Amino acid sequence: MDNTVNEKVKLLEEKYAQMGQDINSYLDGLLLSNYLTYWDYTQVDTLLTLQNPKTDYPDELIFIMYHQITELYFKLCLHELEQISKNGKRMGVNGKDEGWNEKLDPIFFAERVNRVNRYFEALTKSFEIMINGMEKEQFLRYRMALLPASGFQSAQYRMxxxxxxxxxxxxxxxxxxxxxxxxxxxxxxxxHIYWNKGATELATGKKTLTLKQFEKKYAAKFIALANDTVTKNIWAKYMSLSETDRANKRVVNALKELDVNVNVNWPLVHYKTAVSYLAQDSGDAPATGGTNWQKYLPPRFQKRIFYPLLWSKEEKEEWGKAWVETNVFKTKA
Ligand code: HEM
Structure with a gap:
């Protein structure tokens, strides 16, 4: 046996001995176990069973899968945000999880926020798949079979x-x-959460069924998460940094980009899609959730801003406006 293999066997022996385990039994297991395959690791066969359209319109598959792709990206975002909120993992030798760091490193903070930025940029760019990638006639038909479900009910987006x-x-x-x-x-x-406004029945002013179902399933979870993140949300973590680190351009820019990605760029490309499918000459088509989406979705009306202290008064007043004027209205004209 060459020396490196010997070294490794010694290390393994130590590893198992530390836990009171006999390395021999584990080596037997290694001899008996099968090689890992791509399909087992990625669970691709299971993944590909999760697309179940409600109608025969071929384009519905695009709609369902693009929502699923978005939810996977959202999961990646939450994976990073959660790590930031806990200061990042300490990884020991042999890849052992040694718990969370006691202090937040500002570079780690900026880099992980930028990962979320990249995921949102990918989503904003790929929204083209929705805007131009489906036949409007098919969309307007199969969407009627999806009532009252709506992307509004995406829990990960709210998280x-x-x-x-x-x-x-x-x-x-x-x-x-x-x-x-x-x-x-x-x-x-x-x-008084902002999204209640987007889920009010046009005719009666009451909560839509979409919202009632959403609250029944997730309200307790959202409240628990919000309570848990009072001192651990991204802004609170930023404020826990030293004054010098808080002034670091990399850190500040990462946060500002996150604000624009989540609260302007993605909502606008999404709104633009709603306009291109639902806007009609004879009045707009009601959304599947039955909401006043034209007044609710544009960021310049919602003015959702995560980090108001990082923006000037003027930037806040102009929030989301330029993009609407240059993209949405130009498209409609
Ligand atoms: C043709 C494509 C789409 C159209 C026409 C569309 C339309 C709409 C409309 C009209 C609303 C307002 C709520 C309602 O009444 O239902 C809404 C909300 C929402 N949709 Fe979509 N949507 C599309 C694709 C997507 C995709 C792919 C996602 C990804 C998960 C998504 C996520 C959301 C979210 C998160 C909201 C809530 C936004 C907020 O509260 O500010 N939508 N959508």
Whole structure:
């Protein structure tokens, strides 16, 4: 046996001895076990069983799969945001998980926020698949079989928001001021969460079924996450850095980009898609969730801003506007 193999066997012996295990039994297991395959590792066969359209329209497969792709990216975002909120993992020798770091490293912070930025940039760019990749006639037909489900009910999207900012910034902008400095519990703030406005029935002003079902399934989970992240959300973690690190351009730019990616660029390309499918000469088609989406979806109306202290007064006033004018209205004309 060459020396490196001997060395490795010795290390393995030590590893198992530390846990009171006999290396021989494990070597037997190694001899008996099969080689790993791509299909077992990626679970691709299971993954490909998860596409179940509700109608025979071929383009519905694109719609369902693009939502699934988006949810996978959202999962990657949450994977990073959670690590930032806990200061990042300490990995020991032999790849052992040694728990969370006690202190947050500013470069780690910026790089991981930038990973989320890249995921959102990929999503914003690929939204073209929705805008131009389906026949409008097919979309307008099969969507009727999906009522009252809506992307509005994406829990991961809301969790990204909860992880990213102080909860007060997710309160409806028209009442937000009245809660500032009051120290109200998350439960009270949640009653005024901005997205309630996007889920009100046009005709009656009541909560839509889409919202009622969403709350029934996820409200408790969202409130628990918001309580858990009061001191651990991305803004709170930023504020825990030293003054010098807080002034670091890399750190500040990563956060500003996140704000624009999540609150302007993705919402706008999504809104542009809603316009291109649902806007009609004879009045707009109601959304599957039955909402007033034209007044709700544009970022310049929502003014969702994760990091208001990083933007000037003017930038906040102009939030989302230029993009709407140059992209959406030009497309409609
Ligand atoms: C043809 C494609 C799409 C159209 C026409 C569309 C349309 C809409 C509309 C009209 C709403 C308002 C709520 C409602 O009444 O349903 C909405 C909300 C939403 N959709 Fe989509 N959507 C599309 C694709 C997607 C995709 C691929 C995702 C990815 C998960 C998504 C995620 C969302 C989210 C997160 C909201 C809530 C936004 C907010 O509260 O600000 N949508 N969508």
């Amino acid at each position: 990204i928001e909860i992880f990213s900012t102080d909860f007060i910034n997710l309160v409806d902008k028209d009442v937000r001021e009245s809660f500032i400095g009051k120290n109200e519990p998350i439960e009270t703030l949640f009653e």
